[in-house]
Amino acid sequence: MPDDKKIIFSGIQPSGFVTLGNYLGALNNWTKLQHQYNCLYCIADLHTITVRQDPEKFRKAERELLMQYIAVGLDPELNIMYYQSHVPQHAELSWVLSCFTYMGELQRMTQFKEKSQKYSDNINSGLFMYPVLMAADILLYQTDLVPVGEDQRQHLELARDLAERFNKIYGDVFKIPEAYIGKVGARVMALQNPSKKMSKSDENRNNTIAIMDPPDVIMSKFKKAVTDSDNEVRYSVEEKPGVSNLLNIYCAVTGYTIEQAEKEFQGKGYGDFKKSVAEAVIANLEPVQKRFAELKNNKDYIESVIKNNTERASKLADRTLSKVYKKVGFMPRV
Ligand code: TYM
Secondary structure, three states: OOOOOOEEEEEEOOOOOEEHHHHHHHOOOOOOOOOOOOOEEEOOHHHOOOOOHHHHHHHHHHHHHHHHHHHHHOOOOOOEEEEEOOOOHHHHHHHEEEEEOOHHHHHHHHHHHHHHHOOOOOOOOHHHHHHHHHHHHOOOOOOOOOEOOHHHHHHHHHHHHHHHHHHHHOOOOOOOEEEOOOOOOOOEEOOOOOOOOOOOOOHHHHHHHHOOOOHHHHHHHHHOOOOOOOOOOOOOOOOHHHHHHHHHHHHHHOOOOOHHHHHOOOOOOOOHHHHHHHHHHHHHHHHHHHHHHHHOHHHHHHHHHHHHHHHHHHHHHHHHHHHHHHHHOOOOOO
């Protein structure tokens, strides 16, 4: 990787399908950054087993997520894309960092609280430790910027706190990372309930758009999206959460500003508005779906991407991990 470029790190969990939220909050920004930065994008599979998975479905989701990274336009020559479980340094650094993390810090994590409610029969310690693993992912590569959606901000704050705490004791070991959160698309809400975020694990499939949903499914889900009764396309998250969510989505896929979009739909009803949003999303996803279908038939290519990228990631990860091991006082390997 060229030394003069800043480093970007991010990841997505292979837990089912990739949503429009993942796409607009993360993936779509990643593609814009790939020429300017040295980017690493992992498939965060170690994170995924904090919730029980069916092994066959899990492997399929993992296989497809890498293809989706490539299908949205991430170039495997420019970006290091790999499976987190193939680079053991993530788990190793996570252990060290866990010894520098306070229980209280993890107990405060909103996502832990939410997930412990949702999966109340399986509140495992991995779920609790998840933000430490995420900090390890980021700090392992001396990351400058972390492009994520709004929901990951708190986890990123913890990564910064841990880096600062460690550096204070041992000197300059970790770079302090910054969040990179896009202006539009950073918080895509559920279509039928715009007070909560669009999420892969939502049981109501009409709440989520998967980026691989066929056009007719996308159209039908948008047509069913919740709005309000005053038939005015205006942005106001408090007064009009459903309409504002659709406006956000529309602007994220078209590149229009909110003002431009409001003007476009002035005097038009919600029927036309929803149809236009759906059409814009379908048009944006069409090339992605086409490339994905092509990649499915190209197993050898995918395997070569995995092999090359894993080695590159592992080499970089080793630099930081060796430094950390030395600093804490572990015996050098002979
Ligand atoms: P995950 O898999 O839940 O989500 C992946 C990315 O998608 C963003 N996102 C959204 N953005 C806008 N609106 C939404 N409704 C929405 N839902 C999800 C997330 O903010 C995220 O950027 N722990 C992480 C994965 C991870 C990671 C990391 C990220 C593991 N290690 C290191 C950054 C750095 C997660 O579960 O994301």
